[in-house]
Amino acid sequence: MKNKISIVSSIDGLELVEELKPRPAFEVMPEWYKKVPRLFEGQKSFMPGGPVKRCPSFKDWFNSGIVFPMWCDVQLANDGVNWEWLTSSDKFIWEIHDNKQFIDFLPNNVDGNVVYKAGNPWKIVTPKGWSVMQLPMFYHFNNDFEVLPGIIDTDVHHEVNPQVLLKGNKDIIYIKSGTPFFQLIPFKRESFVSEIINEINLPKKLAEKMKERNVRVLTSFTKSYKKNKKYGV
Numbered sequence: 001m002k003n004k005i006s007i008v009s010s011i012d013g014l015e016l017v018e019e020l021k022p023r024p025a026f027e028v029m030p031e032w033y034k035k036v037p038r039l040f041e042g043q044k045s046f047m048p049g050g051p052v053k054r055c056p057s058f059k060d061w062f063n064s065g066i067v068f069p070m071w072c073d074v075q076l077a078n079d080g081v082n083w084e085w086l087t088s089s090d091k092f093i094w095e096i097h098d099n100k101q102f103i104d105f106l107p108n109n110v111d112g113n114v115v116y117k118a119g120n121p122w123k124i125v126t127p128k129g130w131s132v133m134q135l136p137m138f139y140h141f142n143n144d145f146e147v148l149p150g151i152i153d154t155d156v157h158h159e160v161n162p163q164v165l166l167k168g169n170k171d172i173i174y175i176k177s178g179t180p181f182f183q184l185i186p187f188k189r190e191s192f193v194s195e196i197i198n199e200i201n202l203p204k205k206l207a208e209k210m211k212e213r214n215v216r217v218l219t220s221f222t223k224s225y226k227k228n229k230k231y232g233v
Contacts, residue, residue, distance in 0.1 A: 101115070
């Protein structure tokens with residue numbers, strides 16, 4: 001398989017612990033989202049609108065990429081002065097990002113005290129020309145910490161050690177093993193250019209394709225977005 005991504009454990013046996021293994025994002029949906037009904041009470045499937053679970057952008061998001069659970073129990077000092085971390089084993093290490101590297105430059109309204117760097121025991125290997133986006137667990141609404149977003153060219157650099165921003169007013173932040181920690185979404189590095197034009201100046205073939213897709217939406221009660229995906233521009 002050409003576009004195969006390898007996730008390699010540097011800790012012997014970690015790959016055998018089911019609850020600590022990286023897994024597809026759709027397996028780690030937040031509990032609140034799982035409880036959202038697909039329709040309002042009394043709503044029929046052909047009626048427009050409805051709960052957020054009917055929004056295709058949410059479904060596509062929760063089907064994107066790989067989620068990495070926290071691989072060990074960890075506690076982190078969160079007072080912005082004392083840099084202390086403790087893990088359940090000396091096999092798992094963390095580092096610090098001094099405040100003068102990042103925190104000191106943030107606007108005053110940002111909820112952030114310190115930044116640590118997690119020594120990730122998983123190495124990521126992607127095919128040539130592929131990178132990954134490192135992202136926080138959006139929609140999990142964690143008030144204690146947030147992995148900072150970034151991009152790593154994992155066809156060359158296989159270490160992905162996420163930077164972790166601690167938030168709130170707790171002196172100590174605890175992260176339990178198995179907690180959904182961060183998300184990686186692979187993408188192929190390709191250059192592109194953008195343009196801004198009025199729709200009346202669209203090339204004829206593109207205009208016709210967009211018109212066809214719009215009509216497909218108008219002629220379906222439900223699932224028009226899904227049906228149209230194969231007719232992408």
